[in-house]
Amino acid sequence: MSIVTREPERSGSDRLPRHHFRQDGTGKAVFGIAVRNFALGILTLGIYRFWGVTRLRRYLWSSTRFLDDPLEYLGTGKELFIGAVVAFAVLFAIVFTTQIGFLIVLGPEVEELRALPGLIVGVLVPVAIYRARRYRLSRTAWRGIRAGQTGSALKYAVIWLAWTASLFPSFGLSWPLRAVALARYTMNHTMFGDRFFTFEGKATTLYRPFLVAWGAAAMAVAAFAGSVAVLQPTVPEAGEPAAPGVIIGFLALMLALLLISFWYRAAQMRFVARHTRFGDLSFSADIRGRQLAWLWFSNFLIVLLTLGLGLPYALLRGARLAAAALTVHGDAAAITVAQNALTASKTGEGLASLLDVDAF
Amino acid sequence: MPSEAVHPATFSDGRTAARHAASVTLADEDIAIRVGEDCVARWRYEDLRVVDDLPTSMRLCSRTQPDARLALADAEAVRAIAVLAPALRGRRGRGHLRNWAAALAAIVVVAGLFALVPILAKPIARLVPKDWEAAWGRHNLEILLPHLGGECAGQEGRQAIAALSRRVAAANALAGPFDIHIARSNEINAFALAGGHVVILDGLIDFARSADEVAAVLAHEMAHLHARHVTERIVRDTGLGMVVMFVTGDPTSFVGSTAVLLASLSYSRADEAEADAMGAAMLAKAGFAPQGMAEFFRRLAARGGALPAILSTHPPDLARAAAVEGTTTAGTPALTAEEWAAVKAACDS
Numbered sequence: 001m002s003i004v005t006r007e008p009e010r011s012g013s014d015r016l017p018r019h020h021f022r023q024d025g026t027g028k029a030v031f032g033i034a035v036r037n038f039a040l041g042i043l044t045l046g047i048y049r050f051w052g053v054t055r056l057r058r059y060l061w062s063s064t065r066f067l068d069d070p071l072e073y074l075g076t077g078k079e080l081f082i083g084a085v086v087a088f089a090v091l092f093a094i095v096f097t098t099q100i101g102f103l104i105v106l107g108p109e110v111e112e113l114r115a116l117p118g119l120i121v122g123v124l125v126p127v128a129i130y131r132a133r134r135y136r137l138s139r140t141a142w143r144g145i146r147a148g149q150t151g152s153a154l155k156y157a158v159i160w161l162a163w164t165a166s167l168f169p170s171f172g173l174s175w176p177l178r179a180v181a182l183a184r185y186t187m188n189h190t191m192f193g194d195r196f197f198t199f200e201g202k203a204t205t206l207y208r209p210f211l212v213a214w215g216a217a218a219m220a221v222a223a224f225a226g227s228v229a230v231l232q233p234t235v236p237e238a239g240e241p242a243a244p245g246v247i248i249g250f251l252a253l254m255l256a257l258l259l260i261s262f263w264y265r266a267a268q269m270r271f272v273a274r275h276t277r278f279g280d281l282s283f284s285a286d287i288r289g290r291q292l293a294w295l296w297f298s299n300f301l302i303v304l305l306t307l308g309l310g311l312p313y314a315l316l317r318g319a320r321l322a323a324a325a326l327t328v329h330g331d332a333a334a335i336t337v338a339q340n341a342l343t344a345s346k347t348g349e350g351l352a353s354l355l356d357v358d359a360f
Numbered sequence: 361m362p363s364e365a366v367h368p369a370t371f372s373d374g375r376t377a378a379r380h381a382a383s384v385t386l387a388d389e390d391i392a393i394r395v396g397e398d399c400v401a402r403w404r405y406e407d408l409r410v411v412d413d414l415p416t417s418m419r420l421c422s423r424t425q426p427d428a429r430l431a432l433a434d435a436e437a438v439r440a441i442a443v444l445a446p447a448l449r450g451r452r453g454r455g456h457l458r459n460w461a462a463a464l465a466a467i468v469v470v471a472g473l474f475a476l477v478p479i480l481a482k483p484i485a486r487l488v489p490k491d492w493e494a495a496w497g498r499h500n501l502e503i504l505l506p507h508l509g510g511e512c513a514g515q516e517g518r519q520a521i522a523a524l525s526r527r528v529a530a531a532n533a534l535a536g537p538f539d540i541h542i543a544r545s546n547e548i549n550a551f552a553l554a555g556g557h558v559v560i561l562d563g564l565i566d567f568a569r570s571a572d573e574v575a576a577v578l579a580h581e582m583a584h585l586h587a588r589h590v591t592e593r594i595v596r597d598t599g600l601g602m603v604v605m606f607v608t609g610d611p612t613s614f615v616g617s618t619a620v621l622l623a624s625l626s627y628s629r630a631d632e633a634e635a636d637a638m639g640a641a642m643l644a645k646a647g648f649a650p651q652g653m654a655e656f657f658r659r660l661a662a663r664g665g666a667l668p669a670i671l672s673t674h675p676p677d678l679a680r681a682a683a684v685e686g687t688t689t690a691g692t693p694a695l696t697a698e699e700w701a702a703v704k705a706a707c708d709s
Contacts, residue, residue, distance in 0.1 A: 044466040046607045062412050069372075069379065069431070070419075072411060088606050144374035144427040193377055337377040339427055 016329045023323035025063035025316050033059055034312040050084065051077030056312050057136075060319055066142060067332060074146075075139035083135075094120050126160035127153045130186075137190065148340050151189035159185055172214065176206040176268075183272050192278065193337030201275030209267035216260050224253040262296065263289030273326065279337075281330035287321075295321055367437035371395060374427025384432065386440055393430060401425065408445040473603045481596035485588050490536065490555075493591055497555030501541070504553070508561060509544030517706025518542060520699035521578070524571075525558070528579055531646035534586050540578070542706050548660070550577050552584040554591050562707040569659075572652030574703065575694035576643060580653070583638035589631045649691035 037052030054077040061073035130153040137147040163178035180203040187199035231245040241247075266289040273285035299314035371382035371393055380395040391408075393401040403422040412419040417433040420441075432438050505511055512518075518540070525538045538556045546563040553559065558581045560574070568574045584590060640653055695703065 040463060044463050045470045047466040047470065048463070067379075069370075069429075070412060084606075092602065141427075143372040143377050143379055144421070144429045145372075145377045146427075335377065339375050 017331055019067060019328040019332050021323040021326060021328075022065040023063060023316075023320045024065065025060060025319065027313055027316065029059060029063075030056070030312045030316045031310075034309050037312075038309055047081075050080035053077075054080065056315070060316065061140065064319065064323060066328075069143050072141040072144075073139055074141055075135070079135075091121075123157065123161065126157040129160075130156040133186070142192070145193045145337055145339055147190070147192045149186075149190050151185065156182075156185055176203045176210045179203075179268055179272075180206060187272075187276055191340060194340045195279055195335075195337050198277050199272070199275055200277075201271060206268065206271050209264055209271075213260050213264035213267075217257055220253055220256040220260070224249050259289070259293055262293040265289065266292050269325075279330075279335055281328055281332060281335060284327045284329065285325050286327065287325040291321060291325075365436075367432065367434045369393070369434070369437070370431045371400065372429045373400065374421075374425055374429065382430070384430070384437060386437070386444070391441065401428065403430075405441075405445040408441070470603075470607050473607075474600065477599035477603060478596050481592045481599060485592035485595050488591050488595070494555035496594070497553040497557045497590075500553050501557050501559070504551070504559065505541070505543060508559065512542040512544055512562065512707035514542070514702065514706030514708065516699075516702035517704070520695055520702050521560070521574075521706075523699075524575060524694055525578055525582065528575075528582060528642055528646045528648075532586075532642045534582065534642075536585075538582060538585070542703075544707050550581050552581040552590050554585075554594065556585055558582065558585070565704060565706070567659075568656065570652065570655075571693060571695035571700040571703070572649055573656040574652075575648055576639060576652035576656055579642045579646075580635050580639035583635040583642060584631070587631075587634060587638065589628075589635065593628060593631070644691065647692050648694050652694070 033052075033056050037048070037056065040048040041052060054073070054075055057075065058073045061071040064071045130149075130151075134149040134153075137149045140147045159181050163174065163181055166174040166178065180201055183201065184199050187197045190197045227249045228246055231243045231249070266287045269287050270285045273283040276283050295318060299317060302310040302314050302317075365386070367384045367386075369382045369384045370379050372379045380400075382393050382395045382400070385392045385394070387402075390402045390404040392399050393403065401422070403420075403424070407423040409421050409423060409426070410418065411421050411429060417431050418438045418441075420430045420432070421428050432441070521540045521542065525540050528534070529538055536556045538558060541557065541559045542565065543559050543561050545561045546566075547561050548564045548567045550558065550560045550564055558578065560577065560581075564577060565574060568577075636653065643649070643652070
């Protein structure tokens with residue numbers, strides 16, 4: 001096994017072989033799946049969606065290849081269904097206890113309790129995200145070897161909640177620290193076979209693009225506030241529309257913030273890829289903000305104009321972009337990885353799907 | 361037909377991620393997988409399972425080695441194995457029948473849930489403790505009253521109505537306290553809330569020509585409470601909402617909410633008919649003339665502008681009037697002239 005010294009600029013190391021993921025999925029196949037899922041979903045009043053999602057994932061996974069072997073999706077619709085039933089029962093118990101139970105015990109005067117289910121749901125979101133990712137990884141295999149994710153969803157949730165709370169007093173400036181903390185926990189607990197990924201990024205590197213984006217966003221907001229002060233010095237009455245200039249200015253502000261966020265997101269993706277390793281393998285992501293922006297806007301139109309039927313196709317386009325952008329550096333064929341002994345949890349995703357935080 | 365031909369393939373053993381060039385020989389009972397000179401595996405035909413069936417190749421594993429992967433790109437080999445291996449042969453056809461059966465089962469289960477919830481709502485409602493109902497009703501009252509313009513202050517009117525409700529309750533041995541509220545809204549309506557609360561809107565009192573009509577409405581609402589329709593409806597609506605939310609996975613889906621609305625409305629029509637009959641009987645037992653009900657419905661129908669039957673929460677008014685028609689008997693007037701005037705004036709402050 002060769003010992004690879006880490007180079008500061010990935011593109012300069014021509015000694016290392018490079019590999020890409022190949023995404024061969026066709027729009028036609030995906031559209032066929034979308035139509036079938038829709039029809040069967042209507043026919044079964046929605047219950048089919050677990051099997052429909054599984055079918056789509058199976059296609060997306062198997063149409064992605066690495067070193068000529070396809071990824072495999074080993075999940076089943078039944079697992080997703082049972083997970084959803086369990087999650088539903090848990091959520092119902094929580095809502096029932098807080099809404100009705102407390103109401104009876106403490107009386108209707110305690111208005112603050114109305115917010116309790118919302119708070120509990122908010123706390124559950126990172127738990128759901130972590131568990132859903134674990135399920136998907138444990139059901140992903142390559143050449144028969146399974147991926148996986150260890151770690152505790154609760155610990156992840158604590159990190160997530162603490163850092164998210166820190167965004168408010170810091171006006172968002174703690175974002176890179178948050179991103180690094182989450183990436184570190186997630187990546188260091190992600191495994192393929194019996195080997196873990198490692199992430200060793202430092203937030204200071206990420207602050208350079210972040211401060212640029214933050215500054216640009218602050219200027220955009222200031223520009224908008226200034227224009228409002230000029231165009232609409234008095235607050236309009238209820239029912240009276242604001243000055244057209246203000247509305248246009250607001251839309252322009254939203255667009256500017258969106259574009260700035262895409263630019264930064266691409267920088268963050270490049271950062272995370274650059275500092276992730278798997279044994280001797282390293283990664284790089286060749287992704288630009290404008291590619292993300294184009295993907296997002298075009299997918300938005302596709303899904304909107306097809307009334308949701310185009311969602312699988314939008315996901316396929318995302319997978320294609322990811323495969324094209326990601327490069328694996330190193331002699332991947334020489335990596336020795338053994339099967340992991342993780343017992344796959346049977347119910348991983350129910351909570352995420354009920355709280356609507358699952359990706360696809 | 362088993363052949364001794366050697367077919368090229370690639371093989372991973374599922375213990376490491378390494379992939380090897382291999383050759384496959386089809387024997388009588390099993391296939392032999394060779395990497396180089398060594399025979400690394402023999403898989404029986406009945407143990408073969410398909411992992412992926414792509415246009416370019418077929419990937420197989422065995423029940424005995426579920427993590428191993430054998431990839432065959434040779435079309436001839438794929439065909440030969442498909443003939444010999446039962447799991448591969450019947451794969452496509454069998455799946456369809458099972459899917460249709462599963463879809464049918466799903467529809468039956470969902471329809472069953474929709475039918476089951478209203479049936480279960482009645483016994484479950486009976487199990488709900490009185491304190492829960494009282495707390496829930498108080499809570500709803502506090503939310504509802506401000507929307508109805510608040511409660512009216514006229515003391516004599518309130519006391520007259522309260523006395524009326526006590527007489528009806530006593531005559532029919534109805535359990536639990538009844539709290540009658542008059543709210544300022546101009547709509548012609550009255551509600552029963554859990555825990556013995558009845559809210560009568562000023563619009564209804566204005567529309568009523570005699571105290572008998574108001575007494576009829578009061579008795580009707582008290583009948584709802586006595587038969588625990590209110591709690592039953594809460595349990596039923598919650599249950600149906602949950603079923604819809606789980607089945608469709610989306611609490612805001614349009615199809616779901618309409619379905620729940622239609623289901624809950626049609627059951628409340630039966631409840632309304634029951635409350636009409638019960639209310640008339642309660643009035644008669646208390647010694648009041650039940651004509652008020654028939655009169656009230658006749659005039660309400662004459663007003664016109666009724667909603668289509670299925671979308672209204674109440675059965676068509678004329679049908680209700682007819683149903684109560686045959687029960688007219690003589691009786692004492694519900695309130696004295698003084699009390700009636702006080703009730704009418706309850707919201708005048």
